[in-house]
Every structure is written in structure tokens, then in C-alpha cells.
Amino acid sequence: MGKSMVYDLIGVGIGPFNLGLAALLDTCKGIETLFFDKEEGFNWHPGMLIEQSDLQVPFIADLVTFADPTSKYSFLNYVHKQDRMYQFYFFRRFDIPRREYNLYARWVAEQLSHCHFGKEVIDVTEDEHSGENVYRVTVRDTGSGERQSYFSRHIVLGTGSVPFIPEKLKGDGNFVVHTSEYLPHAKDIKDSRSVVVVGSGQSAAEVFYELLEDQKHHDYTLTWYTRAATISQLEMAKLGQEVFSPDYVRYFHGLDYKQRKEALKRLDTVRNGVDKETLVRIYDLLYNRSVEGRDKKITIQPLTEVEEIKGNGSEMELTCLQWEKQERFTRKAEKVVLATGYKPHIPGWIWDKKEDLVWESDKEFMVDECFRLVWKEDRYHHIFVSTNLEHSHGTAATNLSLAVMRNQMIINEIAKEEIYPITKDAVFQQFMPDVEI
Incomplete structure (x- = not known):
């Protein structure tokens, strides 16, 4: 790594989004890049790598295929290199285990010399280098604590998201666990006498199923x-899924802010919900358990908001509201697993620039069509973002398959040429009437 040279791009964070960008850039001659991540290596949601849990998008939505199916970093090439092609062929499924996706991405990361782990970006400031206005990126080695600075014309913010836990649900950390930390705590959870899972999405369903399956080996009640x-089941109709396309992202970005926020509500059925296969497995297991009588140690209750969690000796006390009937009640549990989702992780150095940026709300910065932050004064060097995008590009923008499209656009913008052509008219629907000429 050259500390005195000016790089074309520095990526902050190496999750799937920036890792895909790094993989596509690996074959782009003449574009100098670095990527930094504070973790010791790639590990995607390790707390939720539950056996039999699948990725919610097909394997073709890997790091590179939508941009370059011939890339050596494709999932199919990974399977080939692992000598698993025949097993995958007879697997006969389009979706893949989440654990396998994690291993695939780790395999890619280990081949990319411009990806550096154990390096935390602690600041990004404007600076001048050799007469050029650039960004100075300050990086701290997480092992030694040593700090170094690097210079770059452009930044790509790929810091992902962090667990979201409402303040009143935090309770005692010994008793309340977010799904992101589920696996390290799974043994303690299963050794308890009572477990409550809170949430309605895929993560909640996967944790509930895993606990339901193991309940026969333990003595806990499960709620x-x-x-x-x-x-509800995630909407998987083929035409309905076409909102996860470059065409819809372009249409969505063209709406005004209020229209975009309203559209997100209408897209809830394709954004949130549980995979059909997971719901089938849960129901089948419940049915088999009920053959000799309904299990009184299992409770499933929708329409219920957990308003507060408080400590009570060796147990937690949950204050709940059945909101349709407006009836409050309390429930005690030794362990609580929160599937309350995630929120964008926006580093402090972005907030330091708040006065220079255009914002659409208190927490939502304006992002242009090419995924660049919008400054009050135009500038040549940009900060591209892959987080906090729902308000600007829709839920599809954070879908793994469309992350590739975003990376294509970023590379083309930096190179000032179309290295990776962007697909247009990719779906059967159109979202605006044809303009008559």
C-alpha cells in the first residue's frame, strides 16, 4: 500500500456490497483502489448462520454475476473450485445455504490483495495532495493501534447496518439477545426454562424454528x-419481484421524497415477510408435535407489541399490548431473542460534514441517481454510499442482486467510461406510460 500515492477509490467497510465492488475492480486496469474493514476477516452475520437457513435471493445474485457472468469470482466458480459442482447440480435449488454464501464471500475476500482487514477507518477529511483536492483517510490498525493516512479521489461508504433495539426493549444483556448474536448465545438460551422470540420477519422465523426443533431435547417453553x-409469507410472485430491478430503482429515485416514503409502505409485502419454505417447516413440525395432543409449551401470538422489557431477578418481565383489542398483559421469560431488525451505520465523520451536505430529513442524506452524496456546492470528487439508501433508491437498492448494479455504476463513474454496461428494459413491466413522439 502506498501512503503517498493518490488512489482512485477507497472503500470503507468490506461487507458483501463493497466486497462485490472490490471483486469487479480487480480486473479493471489502471484504477487504483484500497478497501478497509475493522474486522479480522470477512464474516457475514455470523450470529445467524443457522444450519438449514437459506439466502433469500438466488445464487445468481452473487458478488459479480449480474455484471460479469464469466468472472472467476462467481458463485459457480467457487462451487467448481470446491469440487462440489455435482453436489450442487443434484441439490437442484436456486437458493443456497446462508453459511455457504458466507464461505463463498470469504473465499473471494482472501483472493483480493486490495482488501485489508483489521484496519478501521476512523476519519475521512478533505485535503490537498500534489495540487489536487482529495480525501485523506485515516486508518487505525486494530492490533497495534498504529495510525496511517491514505489519499483518495473518491470514497465508497459500505459500513452496512447495526442491530436496532428500541431503548425500552434493551433489558439486561444477560437475558436479552438480538438475533445478530443468537448463535453464540444459543446454548444458554436453550438451557433456560422459558424463551420469548420477538419479531415478524425471516430472522424471527428462523430462530423460532431452530428453537422449536431443539425443544424436544430441552425443557423450555417457547413463545x-x-x-x-x-x-405472513414474503411475496414471491415473479411479476411482483420485478421491483428488484434496475428499471424500478430508476423509477423510484425519480419520485419526490414524500412519494418515495409512501411507496416504501406499499412495497411492504415484497420487503418483509417469511420465506414459504420456512413457514412450511414450522407448520409441519407443529403439526407432527400435535399428533398426540397440542403442546402447551408453545405459544404463537401475532397482534402483539412488546412495549417494555425489565429485569426481575433471574427473569425478564415483558409488558405487552394486544393492540387490536387494546389489552395489556405481562409475560415473564428467562431469555428473550429480539428480531427487531437493523439500522444504517453512519460513521461519525459523515455527521461532521452535515452542514456541507444536502439532507432530505434529519437522518436521511440526499443521494443522487449514481449513489453519490449530494453536496451544497458541486465537487468533482465524490463519496458513494451503499447504506441508508431506502429513502432514495428503495428497498431494492439494498438487495444483494442490485448491489452489483450499483457497483457497476460506481465503477463507470470513476472510470469515466462504461466498463460495465448497465442493463435497461430488464423486466416485462413498465412503471411509466410510453411517451409518444
């Missing part, structure tokens, strides 16, 4: 509370 009116 699932969800605020949603129903435990």
Missing part, C-alpha cells in the same frame, strides 16, 4: 410474539 397482524 413467539409479533406486532404484525399476521405471520
Whole structure:
């Protein structure tokens, strides 16, 4: 790594989004890049790598295929290199285990010399280098604590998200666990006498199923509370899924802010919900358990909001509201697993620039069509973002398959040429009437 040279791009964070960008850039001659991540190596949601849990998108939505199916960093090439092609062929499924996706991405990361782990970006400031206005990126080695500075024309913010836990649900950390930390705590959870799972999405369903399956080996009661009116299946109709396309992202970005926020509500059925296969497995297991009588140690209750969690000796006390009937009640549990989702992780150095940026709300910065932050004064050097994008590009923008499209656009913008052509008219639907000429 050259500390005195000016790089074309520095990526902050190496999750799937920036890792895909690094993989596509690996074959781009003449573009100098670095990527930094504070973790010791790639590990995607390790707390939720539950056996039999699948990725919610097909394997073709890997790090590179939508941009370059011939890339050596494709999932199919990974399977080939692991000598698993025949097993995958006879697997006969489009979706893949989440654990396998994690191993695939780790395999890619280990081949990319411009990806550096154990390096935390602690600051990004404007600076001048050799007469050029650039960004100075300050990086701290997480082992030695040593700090070094690097210079770059452009930045790509890929810091992902962090667990979201409402303040009143934090309770005692010994008793309350977010799904992101589920696996390290699974043994303690299963050794308890009572477990409550809170949430309505895929993570909640996967944790509930895993606990339901193992319940026969333990002695805990198992409860699932969800605020949603129903435990619903993710909308997987083929035409409905076309909102996860470059065409819809372009259409969505063209709406004004209020229209975009309203559209997100209408897209809830394709954004949130549980995979059909997971719901089938849960129901089949419940049915088999009920053959000799309904299990009184299992409770599934929608329409229920957990308002507060408080410590009470060796147990937690949950204050709950059945919101349709407006009836409050309390429930005690030794362990609580929160599937309350995630929120964008926006580093402090972005907030330091708040006065220079255009914001659409207190927490939502304006992002242009090419995924660049919008400054009050135009500038040549940009900060591209892959987080906090729902308000600007829709839920599809954070889908793994469309992350590739975003990376294509970023590379083309930096190179000032179309290295990776962007697909247009990719779906059968159109979202605006044809303009007559």
C-alpha cells in the first residue's frame, strides 16, 4: 500500500456490497483502489448462520454475476473450485445455504490483495495532495493501534447496518439477545426454562424454528410474539419481484421524497415477510408435535407489541399490548431473542460534514441517481454510499442482486467510461406510460 500515492477509490467497510465492488475492480486496469474493514476477516452475520437457513435471493445474485457472468469470482466458480459442482447440480435449488454464501464471500475476500482487514477507518477529511483536492483517510490498525493516512479521489461508504433495539426493549444483556448474536448465545438460551422470540420477519422465523426443533431435547417453553397482524409469507410472485430491478430503482429515485416514503409502505409485502419454505417447516413440525395432543409449551401470538422489557431477578418481565383489542398483559421469560431488525451505520465523520451536505430529513442524506452524496456546492470528487439508501433508491437498492448494479455504476463513474454496461428494459413491466413522439 502506498501512503503517498493518490488512489482512485477507497472503500470503507468490506461487507458483501463493497466486497462485490472490490471483486469487479480487480480486473479493471489502471484504477487504483484500497478497501478497509475493522474486522479480522470477512464474516457475514455470523450470529445467524443457522444450519438449514437459506439466502433469500438466488445464487445468481452473487458478488459479480449480474455484471460479469464469466468472472472467476462467481458463485459457480467457487462451487467448481470446491469440487462440489455435482453436489450442487443434484441439490437442484436456486437458493443456497446462508453459511455457504458466507464461505463463498470469504473465499473471494482472501483472493483480493486490495482488501485489508483489521484496519478501521476512523476519519475521512478533505485535503490537498500534489495540487489536487482529495480525501485523506485515516486508518487505525486494530492490533497495534498504529495510525496511517491514505489519499483518495473518491470514497465508497459500505459500513452496512447495526442491530436496532428500541431503548425500552434493551433489558439486561444477560437475558436479552438480538438475533445478530443468537448463535453464540444459543446454548444458554436453550438451557433456560422459558424463551420469548420477538419479531415478524425471516430472522424471527428462523430462530423460532431452530428453537422449536431443539425443544424436544430441552425443557423450555417457547413463545413467539409479533406486532404484525399476521405471520405472513414474503411475496414471491415473479411479476411482483420485478421491483428488484434496475428499471424500478430508476423509477423510484425519480419520485419526490414524500412519494418515495409512501411507496416504501406499499412495497411492504415484497420487503418483509417469511420465506414459504420456512413457514412450511414450522407448520409441519407443529403439526407432527400435535399428533398426540397440542403442546402447551408453545405459544404463537401475532397482534402483539412488546412495549417494555425489565429485569426481575433471574427473569425478564415483558409488558405487552394486544393492540387490536387494546389489552395489556405481562409475560415473564428467562431469555428473550429480539428480531427487531437493523439500522444504517453512519460513521461519525459523515455527521461532521452535515452542514456541507444536502439532507432530505434529519437522518436521511440526499443521494443522487449514481449513489453519490449530494453536496451544497458541486465537487468533482465524490463519496458513494451503499447504506441508508431506502429513502432514495428503495428497498431494492439494498438487495444483494442490485448491489452489483450499483457497483457497476460506481465503477463507470470513476472510470469515466462504461466498463460495465448497465442493463435497461430488464423486466416485462413498465412503471411509466410510453411517451409518444
